[in-house]
Structure formats: C-alpha cells, structure tokens
Amino acid sequence: MTDVELGPETVEVHLENGSRKLACPECGAASPRYDTRERKWRHLDTMQYMTVLVAEVPRVKCGDHGVRQVRVPWAEVGSGFTAQFERLAIDWLGESNLSAVARLLRLSWDQIDGVQQRAVGRGLARRTLRPTRHLGVDETSFQRRHEYVTVVVDSSHGTVVHVADGRGREALGKFLQGAPASWLSQVETLAMDMWGPYISAASEHLDKPLERIVFDKFHVAKLLGDAVDRVRRQEHRDLRSDGDDRLSGTRYLWLRNPDHMTSEQELRFEELRNSALKTARAWAIKELAMTVWETSAADDAEQAWASWYSWAIRSRLAPIKKVAKTLRHYLWGIVNAMKTGVTNAMSEGLNTKIQNIKRAARGFRNRERFRNAIYFHLGGLDLYPRPVAHTKS
Numbered sequence: 001m002t003d004v005e006l007g008p009e010t011v012e013v014h015l016e017n018g019s020r021k022l023a024c025p026e027c028g029a030a031s032p033r034y035d036t037r038e039r040k041w042r043h044l045d046t047m048q049y050m051t052v053l054v055a056e057v058p059r060v061k062c063g064d065h066g067v068r069q070v071r072v073p074w075a076e077v078g079s080g081f082t083a084q085f086e087r088l089a090i091d092w093l094g095e096s097n098l099s100a101v102a103r104l105l106r107l108s109w110d111q112i113d114g115v116q117q118r119a120v121g122r123g124l125a126r127r128t129l130r131p132t133r134h135l136g137v138d139e140t141s142f143q144r145r146h147e148y149v150t151v152v153v154d155s156s157h158g159t160v161v162h163v164a165d166g167r168g169r170e171a172l173g174k175f176l177q178g179a180p181a182s183w184l185s186q187v188e189t190l191a192m193d194m195w196g197p198y199i200s201a202a203s204e205h206l207d208k209p210l211e212r213i214v215f216d217k218f219h220v221a222k223l224l225g226d227a228v229d230r231v232r233r234q235e236h237r238d239l240r241s242d243g244d245d246r247l248s249g250t251r252y253l254w255l256r257n258p259d260h261m262t263s264e265q266e267l268r269f270e271e272l273r274n275s276a277l278k279t280a281r282a283w284a285i286k287e288l289a290m291t292v293w294e295t296s297a298a299d300d301a302e303q304a305w306a307s308w309y310s311w312a313i314r315s316r317l318a319p320i321k322k323v324a325k326t327l328r329h330y331l332w333g334i335v336n337a338m339k340t341g342v343t344n345a346m347s348e349g350l351n352t353k354i355q356n357i358k359r360a361a362r363g364f365r366n367r368e369r370f371r372n373a374i375y376f377h378l379g380g381l382d383l384y385p386r387p388v389a390h391t392k393s
Helices: 083-093 098-104 109-126 169-178 196-205 217-241 251-255 263-273 278-295 298-313 318-329 331-340 345-360 367-378
Strands: 003-006 010-015 033-046 049-062 066-069 134-143 147-154 159-165 189-192 213-215
Touching: 010 033, 033 083, 083 098, 083 109, 098 109, 109 367, 134 345, 147 169, 147 345, 147 367, 159 169, 159 367, 169 196, 189 196, 189 331, 196 213, 213 217, 213 331, 217 251, 217 278, 217 318, 251 263, 263 278, 278 298, 278 318, 298 318, 298 331, 318 331, 345 367
Parallel strands: 010 049, 134 189, 189 213
Antiparallel strands: 003 010, 033 049, 049 066, 134 147, 147 159
16 A cells, blocks of 8 residues: 545545566466556445545556456456455345445446446356256246246256246257256256247257156146136126126135135135036136146056046036146156156246346346346356455445
C-alpha cells in the first residue's frame, strides 16, 4: 500500500504491484513491459465507506500472445471487483434477487448481473459431472405464450446439469450426445413425461432406451385427472340443460385426495362418487389405475394394466379412452417406473424452485439470464473466485 485517500463516501487504497518479474498471463513466458495502466476494483466496505483499490497494472508484450495485462492476486481477469467483494455479492445473490442485491451493495443492475454471469461461467468451466444413477428431464416455462426451456436434473444429487432452449428433440438430444460416454453409461434411468421429442432424443442417444426410460407416475395421474375433468365438464353441460345442477362447484372434489377433504366435502363427494354419473365412473377408472400402479407386483404389472385397459376402453367415455390408448402405447415405460420405483419428483421439485426464482426476479429479459439464474441457484456449482479461500459471510 502506497497511499490512502479518504473522500466523503469513498476511501481509495493505492497499491503497488510487488512483482518484479513480468510474465505473459497466457503462457507464463517472461515478457518485456509494454506499459502500465491504472485499474480500480471495488473492495469490501471499510466502516461506512465504499472502498476502492487502485493500482498501476503493467501490460507485457508476449511474442506469442501479443499485449496482455498481467494478473493481480486480488481480482480475477475482467472483473472490476476484488475476489472478496465478488464472494460477498455471490452470497447475497444466493439469498435475494439481482435488483435487491444491486441496491444494497450500491451497484448497478448490470454490474451485479455481471457478477452472477462470471460466477456461473467459472462454475461450469470447473464442473465435472458426478457419477449418477438417475436423471430426470422436464420443461419449465420461460415466459407466457408457451415459451419453454428444457431442464435436465441429476436426481441422485438434486442438481440441474443442463438447461436448453425449447422443449424439442434437440434440447435433450444435444446434451445426451455431448455427455461423456463413460458417465452416461452409469445412468440407469431417465425419468420424463410422455413427451414425444424427449422420448425420441433419449431413444437415439441412450443404449437400451426401452429399459432405461421411465414415465412419471404423477404425469400419468395428471393425464387421468384431466380426462376426468373433461368428462365432468361435458356432463355438467348436459345436466344443466335439464335443470340438474349436481355437478356445479364440484371440480376440485374430483381432483382432491379424499383424505384431505373436510367432513362436509367428504359427505357430498361420497354421494356423488356412488351415483350413476359418468364423472363418477371416470373417477373410479382413474383411481383403479393408481391402485394398479401402487399395489401390483412388477412381474404382474402388464397383466394388471391389461385388465384396467379393458375396462377403460369399454367405458364409452371418450377422454378416458384416449388416455387409455396413450398409456397402453407407453406401457413399457410405466412398467419400468413400477419396477425401479423411480419418479420425476426431483425434477418437479426443482421446477417449482425455478418458478419461484422467476417470480422473485419478476421475470427475465432473455433465456440466457434465465439459464444463468437456474445454474446459479440450482446447479451445485463452485461459484467463488480463486485463489482467495471462501469464508461464508
């Protein structure tokens, strides 16, 4: 330290570069000094004062790489902040959104966004995929108008390993194609919804996909629940035309777990489900499907589903018949899920966290920032600058 300048709100600490040997930061070769330039870095505040480090930093002229600025020990290349300050900002970003952290640290939105981008960049550059037995893939909405990103999750460790634009075949296919073969060979299951592009991508890039792809139980339950609701809506219209309002206000009764109903709701629902209503029949078919999933032995699963399908397809309920045909087509993946006990619950849970991140940020300007936020909060990355050791702030 050569000097300290104290202003009304800021303290500037002038440093001297102690290095007498100049080397190219790219290759380490001894190189002649080219010139020096003054650089400033925001540092941790001193008392109430914003603290800035100031130093004349040499640039060298390397025979191979041309003019390059030498590296300083207190900050990473390209950053206007010391490593300790970036570490603090990263900790705060883990607790709040960009706008709040920028305001509290007296930074611009773009400055704190740059901290997050650099953190994610270094984290991805350092990352080595950990061995995992189970992966999950799901879509999550980026903005309105059906804009999505595809999120691949390491279900064994609860982290996001890949985020891609859209939900088409390429979104998953490029990840599987680029993943190390030795890593991918250890993956036993890939859990997903019955989404054709994902199935197609996994079938192309996974060995023995018909043994490794599993379809999520909760997705099957949702398909059946939606079918029950379509039956209810149509039947409600038909009944009301005859002056019968029995199904008015019952939508959530058919979707809710009876164990979570109030006594009044339970009494009303018992009367409805024991009636001759088409909706009651659709609900019973849905409930039997869940019973098949939960109680059938894996070896008997196909026969149990065949019996269920026979009832569903003879139900004369178009929405139920449509779902039944879908489930029969993808029965192999359902049986895989029953045998392994694997669901896509981890992906669904992380999807909920992603939507919470989006709401806290009040949306994102583009997919790149959305991707960065997902990796930052859920990627399990080493985000901190080196070589400074991290101490939790």
